[in-house]
Amino acid sequence: MDPDLSDEDSVVDLSFEAESPLAPLAELLERLPSCDWLLQGDGQQIFFPPSEAPGRPQEPRCWSSFLEHRVPVVTEEVAREALLSFVNSKCCYGSAAAGNLIIQELKPQTLCRYRLETFSESRISEWTFQPFTSHSVDGPHRGASPRLWDIKVQVPPMFQEDTRKFQVPHSSLVKARCPSCSGAKRRARQPRRCQLCSGSGRRRCSTCSGRGSKTCATCKGEKKLLHFIQLVIVWKNSLFEFVTEHQLDCPAELLAKAKGENLFKDENTMVYPIVDFPLREISLASQRGIAEHSAALGSRARVLQQRQTIELIPLTEVHYWYQGKTSVYYVYGTDHKVYVVDYPERYCCGCTII
DSSP, X not given: OOTTOOTTOOOOOOSSOOOOOOSOOHHHHTTSOOOTTSOOSSSEEEEOOOOOOOOOOOOOOOOHHHHTOOOOOOOHXXXXXXXXXXXXXXXXXXXXXXXXXXXXXXXXXXXXXXXXXXEEEEEEEEEEEEEOOSOOOOOGGGOOOOOGGGSOOOOOSTTOOEEEEEEOTTOOEEESSOTTTTTOSEEEOXXXXXXXXXXXXOSOOTTTTTSSEEEOTTTTTOSOEEEXXXXXXXXXXXXXXXXXXXXXXXXXXHHHHSOOEEEEEEEESSOOOOOOOSSXXXXXXXXXXXXXXXXXXXXXXXXXXXXXXXXXEEEEEEEEEETTEEEEEEEETTTTEEEOSSOSSBSSSSOOOX
């Protein structure tokens, strides 16, 4: 007989595993004082942050100095070096064509990329539990639990996403019996025949060591559960991007990730839409991005910081001739990345290298 089992201990069937008891019984909840942030039946609830007054609107800007800014022009030499560097980084592209092709024409464009980042904090509460090990219980007898937005935590660096979990003070409750093992701390063996020994009992079970029962996975043999409200804080960086239109065949997803030269940066607790930029589509993108983030986060999260930038993205279409055929490739970004589809010296099939 298992010495860990007393006469008062009982065993239950192991043919099923009970669901994890995430929420305590209703009678236990009655011990908590009434608060407007308590859970309401679904086991999880999102809490709205306190509203904050917006800051002062931005002053009108003079964009004349910004318009004088120009990114370096891609020359024929730069275009060839960019292609050679790109080809040398690929195992199935030969470098002879890049070195010998004749560049016929360069068609440069400068695009504008608008980017809005909104760093926000949201708070969710949920019931959770852990085995009760007879330590002191931080329950309602020690005082009322604070409101979730009143709990002070260390905020991570701005625009760096993170998720952390905290136990809400004074929210702990002890459940007298574990529902998975009915307080027996062990689960009984299956009534059906053992698959390892075919019912002979001569092969020791690696799970129960031949005792016929195993430690309850829910309470870890402690017989009782400690329930408490867990605060889950999520710091998220929401991103809105827009790149001005162009007539070239370079994929938009590459230009969205391209390295650009900073033209304008505005960072504050709350930024305001750009309304007077010479390119109207950038002003409209700023208004649309801020409106979208406000609608998505306004009632569900606290905005901690916003940052909007305008960058110049150089894009050059390179027309070249090689072995009687003409084609194009693209040099984009301030670090001269290359996009090419029909490279003439290719050693394997099906490679479109970006």
